[in-house]
Amino acid sequence: MPSTADIQAGLAEILEEVAGVTPADATPEKSFTDDLDVDSLSMVEIATAVEDKFGVAIPDDELGNIKTVGDAISYIEKNQG
């Protein structure tokens, strides 16, 4: 099972690939839309990449509740394995 740090690093890789976010900026308190300039269509791509990397599917109604990098980390931690 990946650690919280592993999940954060994996998520940072996805954010860099999909939205050009510098990995060092992908810290838990950052808001996807307000701080990292990730739009709603990119969030859909991120959800797909999270499923590929961590085996955790994020349904659309859950995706709307994920506002920050920390929210995403917690969701992945809670729902993996």
Next chain:
Amino acid sequence: MSTPVADVVVTGLGATTPLGGDVASTWDALLAGRSGVSRITDDWIKEYPAQLVARLATDPAEQIDRVRARRLDRSQQVAVIAAEEAWRDSGAADAGVPAERVAVVIGTGIGGALTLLGQDDVLEEKGPKRVSPFTIPMLMPNGPAAAVGLAIGAKGGVHAPVSACASGAEAIRWGLDLLRFDRADVVLVGGTEACVHPLPMAGFAAMRAMSTRNDEPERASRPFDKARDGFVLGEGAACIVLERADAAKARGARIHARLAGAGATADGYDLVAPHPEGEGAGRAITAAIRDAGLTTADIGHVNAHATSTPVGDTAEAAAIQSSLGDHVLVSATKSQTGHLLGAAGALESIFTILALREQIVPATANLENPDDDAAVQALDIVRHEPRRTTLTAAVNDSFGFGGHNIALVFTTA
């Protein structure tokens, strides 16, 4: 109408083409007689009768940021690259024109075909949930215009004419009208295409429209030549910035040339075959000259549509003959660039503008034995090397499947 028609000028040029990654390198390669055509070597091409293509000289990945590029279809990437060059060249960004008075008109013949077909592969292989959320904005035919509008911050209207291989020229005509009707102060116009993919290649090949001279790529596109056997598919984009002359002069802009008039007609003859005597094409040229307030004697040069298809070139020769006579110097630059479909009219308008600015007419490559057709024989087609001459006005004509004909008249600044 008593209101005088506004004078419209060209203040910016941009392009990325099979001959070069910008206008200067494209023009240099054109005058040097270089060809942008090569043979496809991918496995899928083996069963194809026509295996030639005019690929971009510069990979868009070298000119556009990776993250930005992945949300843009290739046809949108090249449109943005050409638009940003034209925008920089115009200096309009520093002129303080309000965004609400800046408009964009970018045409495409096919639209985001690579995205449509690529995402169809994803759908078939991985299912609907894996289709990219950017599929629709990347495939829609107004996508290039919208992407360019965002890139230059245009809020005065963004438009996307679609008329097959006349789309780029049609965009220029729309731009002229927008300025004449005072709908905007600056208009960025142009055309784009990037559809090198097995399906469009198979479709054009099924129409018997493409050259099968696979063993001689650089000699395959041979407009007006007796041995021509079809066009070579090209990719790229070209953009032009237009403004009213008084405003351009007031801000001290460099003026490349004047866009003096435009004419648009339809053949009303057949969905894809051109009228054999080029009736509608000739009317478009005549209308454009009248719109420019000129006479045929003023026109010194025509950059012809001339795609190298057997029927298209003779129809166009007849149109040039009937509308202009035989005194004009004709160039068929697709002999080197290939056929950029929706970008063709915009790229060839840039060549027409540069011919006027530099007073030199590009040569038509591969014209070894002009067709026996009487109208082709009567044309003064520039061959072997570019010809220095004195020009004051020139025509660029473009035609598209569907019977669309557009002619544009440019004059010296």
